[in-house]
Amino acid sequence: MINKSSLSGDTIPYMLQKRAADYPHDVAYSYPAADQHYTWLMVWEEVRLLAKSFIQLGVKKGDSIVIIMPGRAEMIISMFAAACVGAIIVPLNTYSKKQELEHYLKDSRPAAIVMGAQGQHVHYPTIMQEIIVDLHKDGVDQHWFPKHIFVLEEEGKANELFQPYSDLRLLGAAVDEQSFLTACDMNVSSDPLILLYTSGTLGLPKGVLRSTASFLLAVENAGKPKKSIAMLMKISDRFTRHFSVLNLLPLYHLGGFGTLFASLKTYNIRMVMLSHFNPINALSAVEKEKCKVLIGTPYMIQQMVLSPKREEYNLKSLLGVAFTSAAVNNTILQKIMKGLNLYFFMVSYGSSEAGAVANGTCFVNRRQNIILYLLYKLLRHLNLLNGLIQYKEFEKGSYSIGGRVDKVVEVKILNPETGETLPPHEHGEIAIRSHRVMRYTSETNDRASMTADGWYRSGDLGFLDERKHLTITGRLHRTIIRGGEKISPVEIENVLLRHKDVEDAFVIGIPDELYGEQVCACIVAKQGATLSDSVLKNDLAPYLSTFKLPRYYVFLPVFPLSPTGKISVAEIKSLVLNGIGELRRNA
Structure with a gap:
């Protein structure tokens, strides 16, 4: 075990080593489905071994390592090991399809990939093979594709393209402790730590590169x-x-x-x-x-x-x-x-x-x-x-x-159209400035979210009160514009959710040739309830202006969730526009 006093405070190797020294036998992470229960000491020892393996592969500070697998202890070990050698962690959505995965790899240009065999209804070795075949067939630039790909859970099935995860662990035996310590010593909290991809609701997912310091309470408290x-x-x-x-x-x-x-x-x-x-x-x-x-x-x-x-x-x-x-x-x-x-x-x-x-x-x-x-x-x-x-x-x-x-965060509410700062209790777009705000790795000027003086325009709507309590009222891009009138989906949802027979409600705008957009209410009815569009229209009429009343109703058994646990707007829109569910036009 290395001396933690030699490491820079508030870096992954320092914090891991300190936990292992202070609480070696406390269980840190458990995955009950895999019967994995790792103590801090077990985590630290596995991380050291895998970090040495990355060094043996030639991974250096600033390189990126893609990790894609369902939840397992090996995912945490791989993430921390990458951080110890100064590499950027790139964890990918396990629901990613071929096109998305190719986009992530081109954008992050990893030195290595550590992946599970099975994602969510996806076999990643097969997808990787398809990407490689396409690259050779099209004769396009391949320098962004990694040389090293390691696969968990398919031991004995390795080929010339992939190696088993067990082989990756063995590589570390050839690296001495001093080389590992030297790599750890090069870590500082301002270094890039992890590349996270947004959900891509407005197009392809965008990468946000976060440093270790961005997870801390304050920059001045680092160390x-x-x-x-x-x-x-x-x-x-x-x-x-x-x-x-x-x-x-x-x-x-x-x-x-x-x-x-x-x-x-x-x-x-x-x-x-x-x-x-x-x-x-x-x-x-x-x-x-x-x-x-x-x-x-x-x-x-x-x-x-x-x-x-x-x-x-x-x-x-x-x-x-x-x-x-x-x-x-x-x-x-x-x-x-x-x-x-x-x-x-x-x-x-x-x-x-x-x-x-x-x-x-x-x-x-x-x-x-x-x-x-x-x-x-x-x-x-x-x-x-x-x-x-x-x-x-x-x-x-x-x-x-x-x-x-937070004390170390500045928030103000802006008029979405003029950019003017609004007073307390006025609804507008939430803007944020702090050491935690990170820019996109690539962003076009027409969709720039950062102002020249460092404010991040979130696209969320809300208001502040005098106590600096923040209330969220919706999303700017979810606002429905019907015939020039701006309509808040949240307002309609709140009325629907008060209905005795409505279990859940989600309101979207759908394209319309005459008005630009029409209001569509997606409904999950309570068990045993009988709902129709005419009943809802009559019951909503006393509470909403006529132009806010939904033109369409879609009745669904349950709302689909995205991999991150939010209602999947894209999937609901697809269900509506493709006519799945019971779509009823108001009389």
């Missing part, structure tokens, strides 16, 4: 913490080391990777993860691993709560929920609170581009837990949590509360 802070962190570790947290988010997503970083840097906590999200598997993991906290999108957790098999699982260990990566409205919150007996829940706001922006904690009034409250006060003192929000604030609002803005 080894002061004695008082270090003592507080040790005290919090004594509490949190007994917690198991189920992270539902994939590691190629900012929220998913952020949980890894939090357990590494902020608090020693056992992180339980799934190979991929499935509500039944998630319910089973909570029960089996006795998880105390759930981290996921509101839609993921709603699917767990509303599952027909929910009552088959004992969730008494669960104390709280941390909502992330998508806004939670009062309707979804009420369903979750009814289905789970919680002490607290947390809300947050952020993005791949902006990093963490705001958060808030709500203790449910009907239950008190002094230990949890003391832990909250401790984490609040460490500036890890931004403040309390009363439950009544969620009940009275129809929009989604994002929490209180």
